[in-house]
Amino acid sequence: MDLNLKDKSVIVTGGSSGIGLATARTFAEEGARVVIAARRKEVLIEAADQISQSTGTQVDWVETDVREPADLDRLVNSVIDLHGRIDVLINNAGDGVYKPFLDVTDEELVHGTAVNFFAQFRLTQRVVPLMLDNGAGVIVNVTGETGIRVTTPPFLSSCTGPSKSAENRLTKILASEFGERGIRVNAVVPGYVLTDERFAKWQAELGDSSPEDVRAQMRSWAPGIARPNKEWGTAQELADLIVYAASDRSKFVNGAILVADGGDDKS
Numbered sequence: 700m701d702l703n704l705k706d707k708s709v710i711v712t713g714g715s716s717g718i719g720l721a722t723a724r725t726f727a728e729e730g731a732r733v734v735i736a737a738r739r740k741e742v743l744i745e746a747a748d749q750i751s752q753s754t755g756t757q758v759d760w761v762e763t764d765v766r767e768p769a770d771l772d773r774l775v776n777s778v779i780d781l782h783g784r785i786d787v788l789i790n791n792a793g794d795g796v797y798k799p800f801l802d803v804t805d806e807e808l809v810h811g812t813a814v815n816f817f818a819q820f821r822l823t824q825r826v827v828p829l830m831l832d833n834g835a836g837v838i839v840n841v842t843g844e845t846g847i848r849v850t851t852p853p854f855l856s857s858c859t860g861p862s863k864s865a866e867n868r869l870t871k872i873l874a875s876e877f878g879e880r881g882i883r884v885n886a887v888v889p890g891y892v893l894t895d896e897r898f899a900k901w902q903a904e905l906g907d908s909s910p911e912d913v914r915a916q917m918r919s920w921a922p923g924i925a926r927p928n929k930e931w932g933t934a935q936e937l938a939d940l941i942v943y944a945a946s947d948r949s950k951f952v953n954g955a956i957l958v959a960d961g962g963d964d965k966s
Contacts, residue, residue, distance in 0.1 A: 702946035705730035708782035709945070710774070712736045712765055712822065713792035715746040717894035718841060721938035722789055727756040729942065734778050736763035737792070765792045765818035766810075775825045784833055787945045788826045790819040790866075791841040800857035807858055815862035820869060827877065835881040837945045838873065841937075842866040842886050844960060867956050874954030883953045885944050890960025893931035932961055 709726050713719035714735025723735045727750050735750075735758060737743050743760040750758045761777045763770045778785055794814040796807045819840055830836025845856035846863025856863075870886040877884065940959050943949055 700948065702729050702942065702948055704787075704942070704946055707731045707786040708778060708784050709733045709787040709789065710736065710778055710785060710822075710826070711789040711791055712763070712818070713841075714789075715739060715742045715760075718889065718892065718934045718937045718941075719789070719791040720746055720750075721934035722791065722941050723758060724750045724754065725935075725938045725942045726787075726945075727751070727754040727758050729946075730756060731787070732757070732759075732782050734759045734761055734774075734781065736761050736765070736774050738762065738764050765822065766813040768821055771818075771822050771825055774822070775829075779829070785826050785829050786833070786836060788823065788836070788838045789841065789941060789945065790822060790838065791941075792818060793841065793843065793863075794859075795843070795845070795856075796858040797855050798858070799855055803858045811858050812862045815859065816865045816869070819866055823869075823873065827873075827882065830882050831877075831880060836883075838882065838884045839941050839944050840866050840870050840884070840886045841941065842870075842888050842956075844888055844890050844958075847888060847956070847958065870956065871954045878953045883950070885949075885952055885955045885957060887937065887941050887944060888956060888958045888960070889932065889937050890958070891931045892934060892937055894934050932959065 704726060709731045711719050711723045711726070711733060714723040715737040719735065723733050726733045735743060735747060740762045743762060747758045747760040759781055761774045763774045765771065775785070792814060794811055796803060796811050823838060843859065843863040844850065845860035846867050850856050867886050870884050874884040937959055940957060944952065944957060
């Protein structure tokens with residue numbers, strides 16, 4: 700299926716690993732001109748080189764701390780210098796704090812809100828005027844299941860959930876405000892998605908347990924997740940949805956909160 704993404708100018712924040720990396724690779728496979736943004740320069744360079752070599756499409760990178768407005772300015776200006784326009788923005792960068800409400804520190808609250816909600820708001824505010832000048836654009840906000848439902852231990856989300864909810868609400872507001880002016884805005888809500896980074900995080904938190912022990916613990920946390928015989932979703936499965944939502948094949952989809960959790964929520 701041709702998604703009509705060839706030569707589209709795309710930004711993917713958090714694009715050096717996990718869902719962001721898979722998304723950037725999928726855009727590149729479709730012939731889009733991709734710029735990935737993240738904080739770790741060495742990882743960014745490695746990711747951009749790997750995608751460029753595997754797809755034959757040049758992928759560029761901009762070292763960016765999405766919490767810093769000056770970095771967001773530099774990111775947008777760099778993409779304009781490279782491509783002359785921005786057609787698609789994937790607000791994927793995010794973070795999570797999972798602990799009881801009374802244990803959340805003020806630093807964790809500020810950090811989580813800055814990475815999740817403020818970053819999406821600020822970067823989108825910088826990109827929308829450019830899309831308006833072009834007469835079209837697509838924004839996909841990658842949020843999280845803690846923004847749509849209460850999760851159980853150990854995924855307690857009093858810190859992360861409110862900022863993810865705000866991302867979903869912002870998505871609908873922007874879709875309403877700019878839809879008639881050619882800009883579509885949708886959110887993709889990942890359920891339990893297993894990436895190398897997430898697995899390493901759980902392994903460290905469990906005292907560097909063996910991979911088998913970590914998987915057993917994960918099963919006890921979230922039994923029967925996703926679908927029969929498959930416990931967690933994959934980064935590629937989310938990337939496929941994100942890229943489709945950004946393509947002309949989904950032109951009739953605007954202001955949607957697209958939940959990808961394998962049917963975990965049966966309510």
